[in-house]
Amino acid sequence: MKDMANVVRKSRMVGEVPPVYPNGWFGLTESFQLKKSETKNIQVLGLQLALFRDEYGEAHAVDAYCPHLGANFAAGGRVVGDCIECPFHGWQFRGSDGKCTKIPYSENIPEIAKVKSYITKEINGWIYLWYHAEEGTEPYWMPPDIEEIQSGQWAYGGRSEHYINAHIEEVPENGADVQHLYNVHTPFMTAGIDLRHMWSTVWSFASHVWSAKWEAQKAPNEHIGVLNLTHKLQIFGKTITPIDLDVQANQIGPGIVYLEFSSFFGRGVYIQSVTPVEPLVQKLVHNVYIDRRLPTILSKFFMVSEAIQVERDIMIWNNKRYLNKPLFVKSAEDSLIGKHRRWYSQFYSEHSPRLKFQKDTIEW
Ligand code: FES
Ligand SMILES: [Fe+2]
Known part of the structure; x- marks a missing residue:
């Protein structure tokens, strides 16, 4: 596995990436x-x-x-x-x-x-x-309390852990990339995580339908970006209402997301953490918490559905190149990605470490 990963990393065209460790x-x-x-x-x-x-x-x-x-x-x-x-x-x-x-x-x-x-x-x-890359800089914002977790109203329901070969910014950028929701996340979860086959399975009668908008918060919360997402499940073109899901994903700084959802069954949250373990290797962890009166099986279901959707993104992230100057078209979809990049740049500063290339091989 490790050798494989190294081969992929070396042959991969990395692209001109932003600094590798945001503040x-x-x-x-x-x-x-x-x-x-x-x-x-x-x-x-x-x-x-x-x-x-x-x-x-x-x-x-x-x-x-x-x-x-x-x-x-x-x-x-x-x-x-x-x-x-x-x-x-x-x-x-x-x-x-x-x-x-x-x-x-x-x-x-x-x-x-x-x-x-x-x-x-x-x-x-x-x-x-x-x-913080600038020595001695004290925290100027804090990760907020999730009241329902502190009070015990929501109970821990499980975790998933993934390692990703990509620049950290690729992960949060996904939140502002509303078009990919259609291309990557439409096929029903049982259609699997392989982007090559997921559209052509026996599960094609069922699909996820998403609509989304992303927005950066104003001062003093400029370190927060908010993605509002609605999800519907369609079977043979008909919406199955109990599966409706409203999501508010708060991207809090460069590496934390609190993704609060409310569904027919009740409310809960995914806690997402992405931390660089190497310049282009990220550790991604999700925890799920739901109302403690709900059965455990439900939290397992929420956990598995999230993991499947994330693994589809991972297939993109692990193989893509970071484009410093993407080819955007004039559209609401692409302009949001540009907006997200401008927003995320607040987490880099003068001494933020950059990827060092040794000779002309792609090693670090
Ligand atoms: S006490 Fe000697 S190395 Fe730590
Ligand atoms: Fe995604």
Whole structure:
């Protein structure tokens, strides 16, 4: 699998892509994946992080490498109180600010004994990291609470995880690309995920019908883009009303989407997280939450239908080239994509890392 992926990556024409790591909040891991006193090594956004949950339940992300002699905290490090203890010589560092609090064989702790500590926020079942290419830039917006999750009104109903070979911007851009809804997402979910065959199956009597509009929010919420989507299921050209779905997808910054839906069965939300693990490799995770009075089977159904639709997009993303100057026609559809690109450019800044080409091969 890995060799295959590398061949595809090397032979692929990448195109002139925007900077590879936008500024904003990014999902590191779901809360349930990090137990008390547990440490995880996380590599995202060009960072090597040791993520740990202290004994009081607080999550912290620090540089994985110990400033003493370079051991990796996440490879055998122990959580002590609100600190991480290095496995090599036992130095302890506080999660909240990275300060060294103990050197087992020295009374004197130098002022500069510090590891870089990152800003994190745990909300809606996720541990998010604030990433900004301009050193020292504090968060100027926050991922919002989803009240129904905080209050327990909606219950967790499952997750899906995908790795995508594409620039991160391709994923959110999909939300403003209303025409692709017809070409990629019309065939009924049981027709599968293979774009080559999905139109010609026995399932062609049923189809999804979408209508959508996308809009960027005004200040102070200019980091939010909103996609309004209605979905109908048609069988032999007739709409099956109970399957109607109204969706409001809030794209919150470059890597988080809260996709709230309301259906005949009740309301719920998909939480989407896209985080770059390499310049052109994205980790995409979806969680679904629905009204806790509804049967589990329904959340599984919502999860599977979402995964099928996303996997169709993935076939496009994994094989496409990023076009810096697309050939747009004068139309509402194409102009929305242009609008989305202008909106998304707010997440890049002067020092945002760019893809580096080595010699003339496509490697990074
Ligand atoms: S390398 Fe971490 S304490 Fe020595
Ligand atoms: Fe899509």
